[in-house]
Amino acid sequence: xxxxxxxLLSAIMVFICAANVRAGNIGTYSVGQLVPLVYTDGGSIDxxxxxxxxxxxxxxxxxxxxxxxxxxxxxxxxxxTRTGFIPFSWEANAQKFTxxxxxxxxxxxxxxxxxxxxALYVDSASGDAVFIPVTPTDIKGSPGSLTVxxxxxxxxxxxxxxxxxxxxxxxxxDATGSHMATFYSxxxxxxxxxxxxxxxxxxxxxxxxxxxxxxxxxNGFNMMSATGLCASVKNPYxxxxxxxxxxxxxxxxTLLGEIR
Numbered sequence: 001x002x003x004x005x006x007x008l009l010s011a012i013m014v015f016i017c018a019a020n021v022r023a024g025n026i027g028t029y030s031v032g033q034l035v036p037l038v039y040t041d042g043g044s045i046d047x048x049x050x051x052x053x054x055x056x057x058x059x060x061x062x063x064x065x066x067x068x069x070x071x072x073x074x075x076x077x078x079x080x081t082r083t084g085f086i087p088f089s090w091e092a093n094a095q096k097f098t099x100x101x102x103x104x105x106x107x108x109x110x111x112x113x114x115x116x117x118x119a120l121y122v123d124s125a126s127g128d129a130v131f132i133p134v135t136p137t138d139i140k141g142s143p144g145s146l147t148v149x150x151x152x153x154x155x156x157x158x159x160x161x162x163x164x165x166x167x168x169x170x171x172x173x174d175a176t177g178s179h180m181a182t183f184y185s186x187x188x189x190x191x192x193x194x195x196x197x198x199x200x201x202x203x204x205x206x207x208x209x210x211x212x213x214x215x216x217x218x219n220g221f222n223m224m225s226a227t228g229l230c231a232s233v234k235n236p237y238x239x240x241x242x243x244x245x246x247x248x249x250x251x252x253x254t255l256l257g258e259i260r
Contacts, residue, residue, distance in 0.1 A: 032137030054082075055114065058113045060106055061075075133256060146259070152259075154221045170238070178195070226238050238259070
């Protein structure tokens with residue numbers, strides 16, 4: 001996954017459009033929370049999570065999964081008071097998993113104590129951060145099922161703005177393989193292309209690297225079949241979003257995926 005200097009923007013109207021229905025339910029108290037993308041380089045780049053508890057004291061379990069969905073690290077956090085906030089740094093807990101994409105699941109030790117979470121991808125060298133969407137789960141760390149036929153994901157790779165995009169997909173299935181996606185551009189054209197997913201659970205795709213994408217497809221979205229992406233499960237759950245960057249603007253913005 002290419003790393004770029006990141007900064008929050010209030011709005012960049014050239015490439016942001018309003019989201020309708022998001023790929024995944026966010027901003028809800030639950031007994032578990034899934035952070036679909038975490039990364040640290042062991043230095044200036046970190047993923048930080050803020051966890052809120054309103055019915056403590058509580059013991060919170062955290063587990064790190066690699067891009068293939070293997071649980072490779074974990075630990076516990078203690079909330080000693082009824083109402084509390086715990087900051088969690090992936091860099092401080094990553095051990096040998098620096099420079100590796102993965103995801104985190106936080107779960108309460110009891111089903112009677114819900115938690116909430118927010119996540120940021122932070123570049124401490126520049127003092128900037130970008131939003132990572134968090135999805136509620138059950139006590140076992142599963143987000144459940146989501147009735148969805150298609151998932152749409154934005155891209156912006158305009159060379160005039162030195163723009164790049166990382167399209168992020170988290171799935172509750174083995175998504176390895178080549179998947180057809182219909183790419184739409186802002187000039188009204190569209191083309192069926194294939195995206196290669198090399199990991200089972202978490203895949204990050206640079207649209208400029210997609211084979212046969214026309215050079216003038218610089219701003220638009222792609223549409224994928226969720227059932228085609230997750231043919232191995234009856235009710236696929238897909239979390240999709242894009243990290244859209246501009247080196248010229250020296251900024252990155254998170255664009256949530258849309259489902260229908």
